[in-house]
Amino acid sequence: MEPVLSTELWEKIIGHCTEKGDEGVFTPQRTLATCLRVCKTWYLLASPYLYASPVVQHISNFLSGADKPISEHLSGILTHSTSSSQELYLQVLQEGNTKLPLLHQVQNLKFYALDLPENRENFDFMKISMDTIDKSGIISNMLHNLTPFTCLTPRLENIQVNSHLFPFGLDEKSMTDLVSKNCSNLSTNFFTVLKPKYWCEYDSPPNVRLSESPKDLSRTLTMIENGYIPKISEFHTSLTEDEPPTIHWGTTNRVSIREKMDVRKYMFPRVEGFEDPKSELEPRPKAQHQDDIVETGSQPESDSEDSGCLAANSADPEQNQFNNNHNNGEWPVEAVGDMDLDCWVDAICEIIQNSRLRLTGKPNLNHVETIDSKTKLHVYGIEKFLTIAPGYAGGPSYIDETTTIIPKIKPEDVDLSSFRGIKECNFTSEQLELRKSIHQSSFKKMESTIREKLKINSSGNWIKTNRKAPEIKLFLAIEHPGCMSCGQGKNDIWKLDCRPRPPAREDDSDWTDEYDEDDDDDFDSDDYPDVDDLIEYDDDDIYDMDDDDDGFLDEDDDM
Numbered sequence: 001m002e003p004v005l006s007t008e009l010w011e012k013i014i015g016h017c018t019e020k021g022d023e024g025v026f027t028p029q030r031t032l033a034t035c036l037r038v039c040k041t042w043y044l045l046a047s048p049y050l051y052a053s054p055v056v057q058h059i060s061n062f063l064s065g066a067d068k069p070i071s072e073h074l075s076g077i078l079t080h081s082t083s084s085s086q087e088l089y090l091q092v093l094q095e096g097n098t099k100l101p102l103l104h105q106v107q108n109l110k111f112y113a114l115d116l117p118e119n120r121e122n123f124d125f126m127k128i129s130m131d132t133i134d135k136s137g138i139i140s141n142m143l144h145n146l147t148p149f150t151c152l153t154p155r156l157e158n159i160q161v162n163s164h165l166f167p168f169g170l171d172e173k174s175m176t177d178l179v180s181k182n183c184s185n186l187s188t189n190f191f192t193v194l195k196p197k198y199w200c201e202y203d204s205p206p207n208v209r210l211s212e213s214p215k216d217l218s219r220t221l222t223m224i225e226n227g228y229i230p231k232i233s234e235f236h237t238s239l240t241e242d243e244p245p246t247i248h249w250g251t252t253n254r255v256s257i258r259e260k261m262d263v264r265k266y267m268f269p270r271v272e273g274f275e276d277p278k279s280e281l282e283p284r285p286k287a288q289h290q291d292d293i294v295e296t297g298s299q300p301e302s303d304s305e306d307s308g309c310l311a312a313n314s315a316d317p318e319q320n321q322f323n324n325n326h327n328n329g330e331w332p333v334e335a336v337g338d339m340d341l342d343c344w345v346d347a348i349c350e351i352i353q354n355s356r357l358r359l360t361g362k363p364n365l366n367h368v369e370t371i372d373s374k375t376k377l378h379v380y381g382i383e384k385f386l387t388i389a390p391g392y393a394g395g396p397s398y399i400d401e402t403t404t405i406i407p408k409i410k411p412e413d414v415d416l417s418s419f420r421g422i423k424e425c426n427f428t429s430e431q432l433e434l435r436k437s438i439h440q441s442s443f444k445k446m447e448s449t450i451r452e453k454l455k456i457n458s459s460g461n462w463i464k465t466n467r468k469a470p471e472i473k474l475f476l477a478i479e480h481p482g483c484m485s486c487g488q489g490k491n492d493i494w495k496l497d498c499r500p501r502p503p504a505r506e507d508d509s510d511w512t513d514e515y516d517e518d519d520d521d522d523f524d525s526d527d528y529p530d531v532d533d534l535i536e537y538d539d540d541d542i543y544d545m546d547d548d549d550d551g552f553l554d555e556d557d558d559m
């Protein structure tokens with residue numbers, strides 16, 4: 001087919017064919033995918049739109065064909081070039097490789113869970129799981145056999161595994177876990193062949209690092225030493241399975257802990273004094289209440305019992321004692337319960353132990369030192385799960401969706417778009433500062449206990465070898481600089497889950513929260529989506545077209 005309009009005009013038209021969908025939700029791009037199949041010219045015109053930020057459900061389909069041999073000359077240029085050149089791509093197509101020009105466009109790559117079949121009776125997770133493992137074996141071999149360190153996606157910025165939203169049910173959870181495991185198994189291949197600058201994973205199940213053969217280990221070490229590993233790997237976790245994620249050895253890892261409510265708008269507690277608690281974007285304080293609330297803010301000793309926290313009352317003798325006596329932010333151990341601290345210390349030790357490179361044979365200790373010293377584990381947001389003991393500043397602070405919050409700061413200062421904003425409006429700014437200092441004091445204690453348990457001395461060296469050990473640091477959630485891949489979590493602000501929520505299933509209730517039955521109380525029936533709203537999530541996967549050769553470019557195609 002000969003385009004009648006000029007290539008430039010077609011490019012503009014094709015640019016408008018992107019189907020828009022909710023963030024984090026797979027949106028099939030049927031129009032663009034069809035454009036891709038028209039002719040070589042359209043193939044190259046549509047590919048930047050279709051492949052710049054693909055959401056991929058079938059990793060094997062996505063990568064299949066990438067290993068079709070092309071001349072060394074072309075392969076060398078492609079690996080090192082980050083700009084598009086139609087002539088170059090045409091040459092690659094002419095040499096019979098239709099995948100490389102597409103992969104060359106990829107900048108943000110999202111791996112997303114497979115859709116569940118419409119007929120749930122035929123759902124056979126074991127079979128899907130086995131298929132995926134088989135396919136990932138094939139992909140792994142294919143990628144492994146490419147010329148070492150050939151980069152298929154030189155423009156790739158980041159890889160994101162699973163969406164920032166919570167899966168709805170147990171089966172969905174199994175599917176997202178499967179993606180995580182699959183990506184985790186393939187991660188070494190991804191690093192060397194796709195070379196993402198940043199990595200981002202959501203709620204990944206733990207995947208204990210197995211012993212590697214000396215050959216594999218040497219490849220891994222070379223990979224890490226030559227920078228073939230993301231600069232920053234982010235692991236966003238709600239620790240729903242109470243098991244911590246496996247991090248990437250040899251780079252900076254940020255583990256950020258979210259609460260379920262961080263992203264679940266429908267579970268937000270009510271904030272008293274606002275006309276419309278549901279309109280997060282434009283809080284409109286009730287005029288008649290405004291004065292009361294401001295007054296509450298300036299006189300924190302008034303009526304604070306309802307919110308379950310202690311006011312920062314300067315007349316409170318117990319409070320004063322702690323205010324004046326705590327030394328350089330060192331709070332007594334009892335300020336936060338031991339139990340709370342211990343379980344987090346164990347979790348962090350487990351992360352390190354599960355993720356360490358398993359060295360076999362006689363490892364080169366200099367290698368090991370380089371890699372260990374490049375490994376950083378920064379954990380954000382543990383304070384969300386630490387309970388400040390009664391009697392200490394800011395007091396107990398557990399809140400859930402049924403808690404009524406009486407803001408202690410001016411209503412216009414309450415950030416209703418984030419759970420943190422709502423939670424923190426429960427405290428005056430002085431109380432917040434004190435809470436922060438108690439949490440940071442607990443972090444210091446935890447860091448030192450973690451080092452002790454892992455046999456790391458106070459200068460950060462392994463006690464046994466006196467060589468540099470990984471850096472382990474704890475930070476407050478508000479110190480999170482934001483994920484380099486998905487952008488979430490900056491200052492602990494998480495994008496709300498505004499997706500239509502499916503009605504609970506009979507066989508498979510929403511596993512992520514135990515408050516489900518109460519949800520009806522808080523919401524109008526309007527908030528439940530029509531079935532139609534959900535159908536779009538069940539659509540076929542279009543990004544991962546079967547890239548078999550009959551898709552286009554048949555011998556008789558009129559080019």
Ligand SMILES: [Zn+2]
Pocket residue numbers: 200201234236483484485486487488
């Ligand atoms: Zn992220």
